[in-house]
Amino acid sequence: MVQEHQSDVTFRDEDLDGLRKQMLSFARLQLSDEHLAEDAVQEALAGALKNASSFSRQSTLKTWVFSILKRKIADILRGQYREPVREACKDCATDDDEPFDDRGHWQAGATPRRWGDTHALTDNTEFWQVFDTCLEALPAEQARVFMMREYIELDSAEICASLELTTSNLHVLLHRARLRLRECLANNWFQ
Known part of the structure; x- marks a missing residue:
């Protein structure tokens, strides 16, 4: 000890x-x-x-x-x-299972339900275990940029410079990471 x-x-x-x-x-x-x-x-x-x-x-x-x-x-x-290291952005290509239609509206049946008051979750250890599991299930590039942005709190310019991403690619990766996290949490915690 x-x-x-x-x-x-x-x-x-x-x-x-x-x-x-x-x-x-x-x-x-x-x-x-x-x-x-x-x-x-x-x-x-x-x-x-x-x-x-x-x-x-x-x-x-x-x-x-x-x-x-x-x-x-x-x-x-x-x-x-x-000396940034360039990793291929596999998740930046168009995804066929995108929950939005051509006009940017939710596809039928894809609209997420409301979660209610989420502020109480910040002290819930079990919630954070589920969140960590959902985060680990993300594709590596999405998880990496999500953690760089939300946890390490780097700004977009720093992330883009570090990974040689365009701002558009970064936003696509963050958007998809958040959608997948939301879906995972909806299926594994909020049901």
Whole structure:
């Protein structure tokens, strides 16, 4: 067991092992490089242990450590702007199962039903497990840009520069990711 005496924060080995696995999975998705992902996770965990006294318990330990990891990943991605790695945008082609008609209206039977008050879900651990499962089911490119935008909070220009995407391609990927997440959540949580 690792314990930081200054702030009375305890990092148990079994907690860190589970957290490290989640962090590595997230970092791999974002960086598409095993070594960079491992480095980012190690730096984030080392930073968390080094700065344990700054953990104010206003969030969970997982949230706090993931925020450190997000900053590490964002720094790595921003550093790659000079040498972006181009990945084929397989999901940018027109999709036949698009839920909209030619005028942009919902196809018959494709209109999603209302979810009601979703604010209560932010504290529901089971909901976030279902959300994570839905996110993992997305095509890799969609999941990657969704997480870069919504979780790491990079802006469109940063994502486009990092992945050499046009703004249009980025918007298509984000749109499809959100549609698939909505469908997955509707089928697996809101039913």
